[in-house]
Amino acid sequence: xxxxxxxxxxxxxxxxxxxxxxxxxxxxxxxxEYFTLFEAVGALEIMxxxxxxxxxxxxxxxxxxxxxxxxxxxxxxxxxxxxxxDGLLCYEMAWHMxxxxxxxxxxxxxxxxxxxxxxxxxxxxxxxxxxLATNKEDPAMIHLVxxxxxxxxxxxxxxxxxxxxxxxYFEEEDFVTQLYNRTxxxxxxxxxxxxxxxxxxxxxxxxxxxxxxxxREAIRTRLLIRREFLLALEQDIEVIETxxxxxxxxxxxxxxxxxxxxxxxxxxSDSFSLKIQRKLASTVPPRPMVKINxxxxxxxxxxxxxxxxxxxxxxxxxxxxxxxxxxxTLLSRKPQPSxxxxxxVQTLIVNNMTILGAVPVKQFLYDELAELVLPSSILxxxxxxxxxxxxxxxxxxxxxxxxxxxxxxxxxxxxxRSACLNRCRxxxxxxxxxxxxxxxxxxxxxxxxxxxxxxxxPPLMLANGDATYSYPLSSWAYxxxxxxxxLILQLGFELSIYAPEELPGMYWYLSHICSxxxxxxxxxxxxxxxxxxxxxxxxxxxxxxxxxxxxxxxKSLRLLERLTTQIVAIDAFAISLxxxxxxxxxxxxxxxxxxxxxxxxxxxxxEIRMKPFLQITLPELVPYDEYHREAMLEGDSDETVLExxxxxxxxxxKAWEATLANGAFMPEFDDEANTAPAIEEDWKxxxxxxxxxxxxxxxxxxxxxxxLKSNANSAQSKDPANASSVNLRVIIPxxxxxxxxxxxxxxxxxxxxxxxxxx
Amino acid sequence: xxxxxxxxxxxxxxxRTLRVHATDTRIFVGTFKCTxxxxxxxxxxxxxxxxxxxxxxxxxxxxxEDPAAGSAVDAQNIKVNMTSRFIGLxxxxxxxxxxxxxxxxxxxxRTREALKK
Numbered sequence: 009x010x011x012x013x014x015x016x017x018x019x020x021x022x023x024x025x026x027x028x029x030x031x032x033x034x035x036x037x038x039x040x041e042y043f044t045l046f047e048a049v050g051a052l053e054i055m056x057x058x059x060x061x062x063x064x065x066x067x068x069x070x071x072x073x074x075x076x077x078x079x080x081x082x083x084x085x086x087x088x089x090x091x092x093x094d095g096l097l098c099y100e101m102a103w104h105m106x107x108x109x110x111x112x113x114x115x116x117x118x119x120x121x122x123x124x125x126x127x128x129x130x131x132x133x134x135x136x137x138x139x140l141a142t143n144k145e146d147p148a149m150i151h152l153v154x155x156x157x158x159x160x161x162x163x164x165x166x167x168x169x170x171x172x173x174x175x176x177y178f179e180e181e182d183f184v185t186q187l188y189n190r191t192x193x194x195x196x197x198x199x200x201x202x203x204x205x206x207x208x209x210x211x212x213x214x215x216x217x218x219x220x221x222x223x224r225e226a227i228r229t230r231l232l233i234r235r236e237f238l239l240a241l242e243q244d245i246e247v248i249e250t251x252x253x254x255x256x257x258x259x260x261x262x263x264x265x266x267x268x269x270x271x272x273x274x275x276x277s278d279s280f281s282l283k284i285q286r287k288l289a290s291t292v293p294p295r296p297m298v299k300i301n302x303x304x305x306x307x308x309x310x311x312x313x314x315x316x317x318x319x320x321x322x323x324x325x326x327x328x329x330x331x332x333x334x335x336x337t338l339l340s341r342k343p344q345p346s347x348x349x350x351x352x353v354q355t356l357i358v359n360n361m362t363i364l365g366a367v368p369v370k371q372f373l374y375d376e377l378a379e380l381v382l383p384s385s386i387l388x389x390x391x392x393x394x395x396x397x398x399x400x401x402x403x404x405x406x407x408x409x410x411x412x413x414x415x416x417x418x419x420x421x422x423x424x425r426s427a428c429l430n431r432c433r434x435x436x437x438x439x440x441x442x443x444x445x446x447x448x449x450x451x452x453x454x455x456x457x458x459x460x461x462x463x464x465x466p467p468l469m470l471a472n473g474d475a476t477y478s479y480p481l482s483s484w485a486y487x488x489x490x491x492x493x494x495l496i497l498q499l500g501f502e503l504s505i506y507a508p509e510e511l512p513g514m515y516w517y518l519s520h521i522c523s524x525x526x527x528x529x530x531x532x533x534x535x536x537x538x539x540x541x542x543x544x545x546x547x548x549x550x551x552x553x554x555x556x557x558x559x560x561x562x563k564s565l566r567l568l569e570r571l572t573t574q575i576v577a578i579d580a581f582a583i584s585l586x587x588x589x590x591x592x593x594x595x596x597x598x599x600x601x602x603x604x605x606x607x608x609x610x611x612x613x614x615e616i617r618m619k620p621f622l623q624i625t626l627p628e629l630v631p632y633d634e635y636h637r638e639a640m641l642e643g644d645s646d647e648t649v650l651e652x653x654x655x656x657x658x659x660x661x662k663a664w665e666a667t668l669a670n671g672a673f674m675p676e677f678d679d680e681a682n683t684a685p686a687i688e689e690d691w692k693x694x695x696x697x698x699x700x701x702x703x704x705x706x707x708x709x710x711x712x713x714x715x716l717k718s719n720a721n722s723a724q725s726k727d728p729a730n731a732s733s734v735n736l737r738v739i740i741p742x743x744x745x746x747x748x749x750x751x752x753x754x755x756x757x758x759x760x761x762x763x764x765x766x767x
Numbered sequence: 768x769x770x771x772x773x774x775x776x777x778x779x780x781x782x783r784t785l786r787v788h789a790t791d792t793r794i795f796v797g798t799f800k801c802t803x804x805x806x807x808x809x810x811x812x813x814x815x816x817x818x819x820x821x822x823x824x825x826x827x828x829x830x831x832e833d834p835a836a837g838s839a840v841d842a843q844n845i846k847v848n849m850t851s852r853f854i855g856l857x858x859x860x861x862x863x864x865x866x867x868x869x870x871x872x873x874x875x876x877r878t879r880e881a882l883k884k
Contacts, residue, residue: 031773291855
């Protein structure tokens with residue numbers, strides 16, 4: 009509401025204004041010096057039907073500008089109540105999917121009556137507002153059942169709105185938080201809503217025999233689901249304490265009934281009206297209602313409930329590596345979990361500097377370092393609170409490490425949180441953070457050098473006699489940076505960013521990054537092995553803590569081994585696809601997106617793909633000429649390239665099998681039971697899909713091999729016309745299509761062309 | 768009024784709150800930002816006011832006994848609030864403007880009167 013002091017007096021200046029304006033020359037403006045024409049373009053034009061949401065069309069009666077003929081107090085038949093409920097559910101889910109309230113729920117005349125003017129008490133929010141009390145008894149079907157359902161639905165939206173708005177999301181891309189100066193009943197405690205629902209449910213129970221049984225049951229189911237859904241949403245992040253998934257499970261158990269009774273409701277479409285947009289505080293032009301069908305709405309709600317149930321598997325903390333696997337696997341589900349789930353996961357990951365409501369951020373970062381680069385190191389054990397002598401190196405170490413935690417914990421936690429964005433945004437975000445990690449790595453290197461002298465780290469002697477040090481913190485940062493390199497490339501495949509002609513080069517680049525990463529992990533391993541060797545002598549001498557150190561070192565070595573297997577698997581598959589695509593490109597059967605006259609060229613495309621990596625110091629950018637040589641396998645004969653593809657794909661299959669056998673999670677103890685069965689299932693499916701893609705690639709390679717062979721044969725015979733072109737048809741399967749076994753692995757479908765060769 | 772004076776006058780209104788009445792009886796109240804020869808007016812942070820609907824008037828008239836109705840009633844006169852909503856930055860085309868009013872505080876009125884003398 010606009011605040012106006014009472015004493016303001018309006019003065020008619022129409023004439024002066026009109027005269028003054030008429031003196032201006034055409035095109036001359038009088039304007040606020042800070043007001044730009046660019047801003048003016050965004051102004052809504054009044055009296056323009058496309059821009060002005062308050063505009064009345066020529067046929068529209070001014071008296072009915074804001075009013076609909078629909079009578080909210082009229083009695084509704086049970087099947088009509090059912091129809092309104094299902095209509096509302098569709099709009100509710102459309103809102104969850106990212107459409108604004110003005111085009112969805114806020115088109116309901118029933119909701120409008122409840123929410124505007126803003127009710128001061130919950131009792132005030134009813135459909136008979138502003139009417140005189142009549143002697144007639146209020147119809148219970150509407151006043152009790154429908155009202156309870158509507159109010160609870162709005163309260164559900166309130167919880168969803170509150171959660172999403174506190175987390176990181178993209179307005180109008182993931183979700184629209186705009187409320188148009190209304191409230192979602194956030195001023196009221198949730199308890200009375202349950203009372204209303206329970207009263208409605210017991211009233212419906214009493215109607216047994218009075219209204220048609222299947223309609224009665226259907227209404228009852230909807231009230232029940234609404235109650236459970238509200239309870240579940242009210243629980244929100246409390247789930248960390250309660251660990252209860254009961255409410256979501258009850259919702260899920262009712263879905264069959266919901267689906268079956270979908271046809272019983274009678275559509276009451278005139279209880280929804282676009283006219284309400286004329287009353288909403290809105291700075292955008294009028295927009296049409298968003299209609300989604302009931303099946304899609306149900307599917308969305310069902311997925312939300314299922315994701316919410318499985319989300320509980322994230323909460324038990326089993327170290328940073330396992331946490332990352334659970335989060336990535338859950339959020340990579342197709343279709344991607346809804347924005348509410350993604351927001352909830354963000355809050356669970358970190359809230360008040362605590363991970364999963366249990367682990368302080370510092371501990372989390374230390375766990376990560378211990379897992380990868382610093383098993384049982386003095387660096388992680390030094391504690392400033394225990395050593396108070398500033399001259400003690402441990403005091404110095406603790407001070408340095410605290411500085412490290414301060415600087416690195418946020419970017420580190422963000423590598424987890426970024427998974428909660430939508431897929432396009434994940435890639436964009438990582439393209440930005442990778443540059444930060446480059447800087448972080450350099451800072452970590454400085455810290456490493458200072459810590460090395462403080463901790464008296466023994467150097468490792470190289471074969472050529474040079475001494476080298478472990479640089480644990482920068483090694484760790486580099487590991488994360490390389491992970492991000494890989495993610496950018498793989499999400500590039502998933503998001504269909506690369507044109508077919510770029511695929512040979514991009515898979516080469518992926519394998520290039522993988523081999524760099526493998527080399528880096530080898531380096532880390534060398535130092536861990538050296539430490540383990542030194543520790544063996546300590547063990548033999550039965551030194552204090554040697555046994556624990558041994559266990560920690562072994563655990564870290566196991567993780568490094570596991571990472572190696574995974575990256576080898578990715579590397580081998582990438583090498584094989586690279587070789588396959590090189591052959592297809594060489595024989596001109598690879599489809600191209602750009603036409604022959606296009607301005608784009610390989611060099612320009614390479615430049616644009618490398619843009620996120622330009623400012624990265626390590627790994628160094630591959631110069632175009634070198635890239636071109638490597639990516640096109642220049643100088644290698646077809647046979648050599650084929651050999652390479654065949655060898656690599658069989659290695660890839662083995663490595664992926666080994667990855668699958670290793671399982672999704674790092675066991676903390678040998679006999680540990682798996683605590684995330686549903687997420688592990690998803691993870692397995694993902695690996696199996698990759699293996700299917702491997703098989704697809706082997707078949708494609710075989711087809712190319714045969715074709716090249718017969719080509720070579722016909723070249724030897726006297727048919728030179730055929731020798732120049734292989735007779736293959738290549739299709740690049742779209743992301744999401746059935747032939748695309750895995751989003752990250754674009755395996756071409758290669759087949760003998762049905763049309764005979766040119767004769 | 769010559770051109771200089773006209774520009775000076777309009778310039779003096781920039782940043783003030785105007786009430787612009789449109790041909791369809793709506794009133795737009797916002798901060799004056801820009802105008803041109805066609806008298807198109809750009810207002811920022813605008814609220815749209817609309818005359819109350821006939822049914823709201825009827826309800827207010829018959830709801831005399833109902834204290835919760837939120838309208839003041841005395842004898843034949845009833846008072847019903849105009850409905851308003853925020854719509855932000857708008858341009859009201861000159862041909863749709865029926866009346867322009869300037870909001871003034873008593874202080875501003877006094878200053879203006881003093882300047883006149």
